[in-house]
Amino acid sequence: MEDSQNSAPGSLQATKLAGARKGPDGQNAAKRLQTELMQLMTSPAPGVSAFPSADGNLLSWRATIDGPDDTPYSGLTFKLSFEFPSNYPYAPPTVLFITPIYHPNVDFSGRICLDILKDKWTAAYNIQTVLLSLQSLLGEPNNASPLNGEAAELWDKDPSQFKAKVMDRHKDIDED
Amino acid sequence: MPPPNTPEDEIQTAAMSYYRNLNGRVGPQRRRSRWSTSTSASAAPSPFPPSPTLASSELASPPESPRPTPSSTAGDGQGPNSAGSRCSTLCDCIPSIDYQSLDYETPVDQALQCPICHTPFYMPLTTSTCGHTFCAECISRSLEMQPVCPIDRQPVNADRDLYRARVICDQLDRLKVKCPSKGCGLFCTRELLPAHYNVYCEYVLVHCPDPTCSRRVPRADAHPDNGCLHRNIACTYCESEVMIAELEVHYDTSCYGHTAKCSHCNAIVVRHLMDKHLGRDCPGTKKYCRFRSHGCKMHDTRPAIEEHERLGCVYQAIGELKSLRLEDRARIEDLEHRLDGLDARIKRKTSPPTRPRVGSSSFMGGFVPIVQPESPRAAASAAANSASWGSTEDYMLVQFERLEAEIERAHKMILESDSQHTMRQINDLLRLNEQIYELTNRVGALGLQVRSLAITTQQQNNVQGRAGAANGAPSPSGISSPGGGGAGTRGQSHEEGRRYHSNPPAMSRRSSDGRGQHPPRL
Numbered sequence: 001m002e003d004s005q006n007s008a009p010g011s012l013q014a015t016k017l018a019g020a021r022k023g024p025d026g027q028n029a030a031k032r033l034q035t036e037l038m039q040l041m042t043s044p045a046p047g048v049s050a051f052p053s054a055d056g057n058l059l060s061w062r063a064t065i066d067g068p069d070d071t072p073y074s075g076l077t078f079k080l081s082f083e084f085p086s087n088y089p090y091a092p093p094t095v096l097f098i099t100p101i102y103h104p105n106v107d108f109s110g111r112i113c114l115d116i117l118k119d120k121w122t123a124a125y126n127i128q129t130v131l132l133s134l135q136s137l138l139g140e141p142n143n144a145s146p147l148n149g150e151a152a153e154l155w156d157k158d159p160s161q162f163k164a165k166v167m168d169r170h171k172d173i174d175e176d
Numbered sequence: 177m178p179p180p181n182t183p184e185d186e187i188q189t190a191a192m193s194y195y196r197n198l199n200g201r202v203g204p205q206r207r208r209s210r211w212s213t214s215t216s217a218s219a220a221p222s223p224f225p226p227s228p229t230l231a232s233s234e235l236a237s238p239p240e241s242p243r244p245t246p247s248s249t250a251g252d253g254q255g256p257n258s259a260g261s262r263c264s265t266l267c268d269c270i271p272s273i274d275y276q277s278l279d280y281e282t283p284v285d286q287a288l289q290c291p292i293c294h295t296p297f298y299m300p301l302t303t304s305t306c307g308h309t310f311c312a313e314c315i316s317r318s319l320e321m322q323p324v325c326p327i328d329r330q331p332v333n334a335d336r337d338l339y340r341a342r343v344i345c346d347q348l349d350r351l352k353v354k355c356p357s358k359g360c361g362l363f364c365t366r367e368l369l370p371a372h373y374n375v376y377c378e379y380v381l382v383h384c385p386d387p388t389c390s391r392r393v394p395r396a397d398a399h400p401d402n403g404c405l406h407r408n409i410a411c412t413y414c415e416s417e418v419m420i421a422e423l424e425v426h427y428d429t430s431c432y433g434h435t436a437k438c439s440h441c442n443a444i445v446v447r448h449l450m451d452k453h454l455g456r457d458c459p460g461t462k463k464y465c466r467f468r469s470h471g472c473k474m475h476d477t478r479p480a481i482e483e484h485e486r487l488g489c490v491y492q493a494i495g496e497l498k499s500l501r502l503e504d505r506a507r508i509e510d511l512e513h514r515l516d517g518l519d520a521r522i523k524r525k526t527s528p529p530t531r532p533r534v535g536s537s538s539f540m541g542g543f544v545p546i547v548q549p550e551s552p553r554a555a556a557s558a559a560a561n562s563a564s565w566g567s568t569e570d571y572m573l574v575q576f577e578r579l580e581a582e583i584e585r586a587h588k589m590i591l592e593s594d595s596q597h598t599m600r601q602i603n604d605l606l607r608l609n610e611q612i613y614e615l616t617n618r619v620g621a622l623g624l625q626v627r628s629l630a631i632t633t634q635q636q637n638n639v640q641g642r643a644g645a646a647n648g649a650p651s652p653s654g655i656s657s658p659g660g661g662g663a664g665t666r667g668q669s670h671e672e673g674r675r676y677h678s679n680p681p682a683m684s685r686r687s688s689d690g691r692g693q694h695p696p697r698l
Contacts, residue, residue, distance in 0.1 A: 028293075031276055035294040089292055090321050122326035123292040123318040 029088040030058045036126050048131035050082070059084040062098075063131055071139040072163040073101075076170050080134070082127065092121035095130065102162075102169040104141040104152035112137075113147045270380050273356055273373055281352035281363050288347060290314050292326060297348055301338040306330045309344055355379075470495035521567050 033052070040050055050063035061082035067073025079098040085091045095117055097110035105113040116125060116133055146152035154162040275298035284296045292314035299312040308327045310318070318326050319334045332338070349367035354360075357379040364372055373380060378396035385393070386404030393405045408417040411426060418426045427446065438445050438453060440460025445453045454461055463481050465474035472491035474484055 028276075032293055039294065090317050120329070122322065122324070122329065123314065124326035126294070 029084055029086055032089055033058050033061075033084060036128070039126075040128060045128055045132060047135060048128065050127050050131060053081075059086070059088075061093075061127065063127065065131055065135050065138070068135055068139045072159070072166045073103075073138045076166075078138075080131075082130075089123040089126065092117050092125070093127075093130070095134070100169050102148070102151055102166045103138065104143050104146040104148050104155055105137060107147040111147065113142070113145060270374065270382050273369065278356060278366075278369075279354040281354070284351060288344070288351075292318060296351060297344060300341060300344045300348065302341040302344070303330070303332050304337045304339055305332060309341060357381075465489055465491070467491040467495050470498060525567055525570075 037052065047066040047068070048063065050061050052058050053060045053062050061084070063080045063082055065078045065080065067076040067078065077099070078101055081096050081098050083094040085093070095112055095114075097106055097112065100108070100110070107113075112134070114133065114137060117130065141152070141155060143152040143155060151162065151165070154165065276293055276295045278296075280296065288296050290297050290300075290311045291308070292310055295311075297309060297311050300309050301312050301315055302309040303315075303325050306325050306328050308325050310326070315326075315332075315338065316334060319332060323332060323334070324330060325332050349365060351366045352363050353366050353369055355362040355364070355369065355373060355377055357373065357377050360377050360379040362372065362377070378394060380395050381392035382395045382398045383389075383393075384391050384404050384406055385398050385400045385402055386406070389404045389406050391406045397405055405420045408419055409423075410416070411418045411423075416426075436445060436450065437443070438450070438458055438460065440454070441458050442460070443453070443458070459478045462475055462477055465472040465481055466485055467489045468474075470491040471494065472489050474481065474489070476484070
C-alpha cells in the first residue's frame, strides 16, 4: 500500500503535522511525560525514582536520588524538583535539589550546574537519564566550573572534611 | 497550486514543507487551498473560526476547516447532498489520527520507538550521519532548537542529512493498532488504519448530514436521508426537548420517564429496553416449555418454566427417544435401500446362462472354445451399462483368471508335444544311423571282396605272365617297371610278398567291422 502513513504523507499527515505543530505544546509535553511515567513505573532504575507532584500538574515532578556508594553521599537520599517547560522535551526541565546538598556543582539554593540541563540538552534526554546523570555527578563533580568553590577545593584537598560538611548540610534539612 | 492566503495556511505550509521536501508531494495542500478560497470568497470575517462545538469534541483535534455555507457551495456548483456525502467519507473534515496516542495490540519494541516522543515512530526519518531515527515532527522540532542529532550531538542538516528508512516504515506498517475512535475497538495494521478511520469506521464523528448544521454525528448516522440529527424533538416519555443525536443517552440517563414498571413483574425497566426485558428477563411473562414440540403442555411464568426444565421435563426424554427412533428409521431405510441394490446385483450375476463361474469348471477339463467368452463379455457390458461397476470388475477378474489358466495349460501342452516330437525324431534318427552303418559295412565288405578278387585276378595274371616269361612272355613286373632285370624281379617279388603278408590282418579286421560291433569310422 503505497499511500500509507509512512510512505507518503497524505492530507491526513498534513493536517496531523500542522495540527501537532499548531496545537498546544503542553499537550505534547504532557503526553510525553505520561509515557515517561509509565516507563519509570514499569522499568525503574535502581537508586532513582520520580513521580508527578501531588497537585496533579504533570509539568511538575518530585524525584529522589540515592547517594552512590563509595562517595561522600553514600547512604543519603536527595529530593529534587523538576519543572517542565511546555515545549518539553525540546527544552530542558528546571531541576533543583530540594534537599540541601554540599556539592561543588550545586549552590546553596539547590541550583545545579550541569551542561545537559542547559546548552547540552537534547530532546532524547528524559527524566531517568537526567536522574542517572545527576547521580553520577555526585560521585564525579565537575570541579572546573564550580558553583560552590569551597566544596570544589575541599573535594581534592580534604575528603574527610568534605564528608563531614556533606553530612552536616544534610543533617540541617533533617532537623528542619 | 495557489499560494497560501491565510495565516493558518502559512503555518501549515511551513510545518509541512519539511516532510514534503523529502517526498516531493504536495497533494493535500490543494484540497485545503480549495477550501480556503471558497470560504474567503464567501467573505467570512475569519476563514477558520474556532467552533465551540468542535472545541468540546473528543480528540485533540487540529483546527477544523469550516464547512462551506450553502451560498458558497452553490457558487462552487456543489449541492448540499454532495457536500454531506463527502464529509462522511473524506478525511479533511474529521479529526485526524493522533499517532502518538494510539493503542497497540502488543507492546512495541523499544527500537521502534522515537527517543524524543517515546512512542512508535510516525513518519520516521533517519540521520545519514549517525543513523539515528526519529519521527519527522520530533526531529524537525529538535533541529530547530539545535542542528544536532539528539542522541550523539552530531551535526545534522535538516534538508540534507535525513532520509526515510524503508525497512523501519515497513515494520511500523505491520504493527497492529486499535482504531482511535471511541467505541470502535477494531484492531488493524497501522498501514490500513487511515483507510479504516477515514472511510469506513462507523464511530468516527463526521459532519451532520444537514449542510447547515456544523455539529458532528457518528459516521453510521450521517446518512443524507437522516437529515440533521441536531434538531430538538420532544421526548416521548418525559416531554422534554432532546436532540435526536443524544436521544439514546437521554433515555438512559436524564429522562424522567425513561423507566417504566413492567406490567408482569413490577420491575423498573428502561423503557426502550422493555421489549428485550419481556422477551428475555421478565419473570412475570408466561412462556412455553422448551419441549413443547415434543408434546409438553406446560405454560407458566418464566421461573416456573425454568424450574420445570431444571428438574427435567418428561417430554425431554420422549423427545430424545423420538429423535433416536427417527434416526433408527432413517438407518433402516438406508440399509433396506442398500439391500435392494445388492439383491439386484446378485440377480444380475446369476441370471445369464454362460456365467464365468459355471464355465470355469469345464475349463479345467480341456480346451475352451474362444467363442465362449463372447456372451459373458456382452453380459459384462450390460452390467456396466446398468451402472453396477463392482459386478463388472468381478466378472472381468474371473474371466481374466480363467484365460490365464488356459494359457498356462496351452503352454504345458505345447511343451509336451514338443518333447514328444523331439523324442520321435531322435528314435528315427538312431534307426537311420544303424541302417547307414550296416550299409557302410556292407559297402566296405564289398570293397574288400572286390579288392581280393582284383588281387586274385592279378595273381592269376602274374602266374600267366611267369608262364609267359618262361615262354618269353612279358612278366607282370614288367608292367609296373618295364626296365626290370633279374635283380629287379627278385626285389619285386620280395615286395609283393611283404604286401601280401600285410594285407590279410587288415582284411580280417575289416570283416570283423562288418558285424557293426564298433562305431562306424565315418
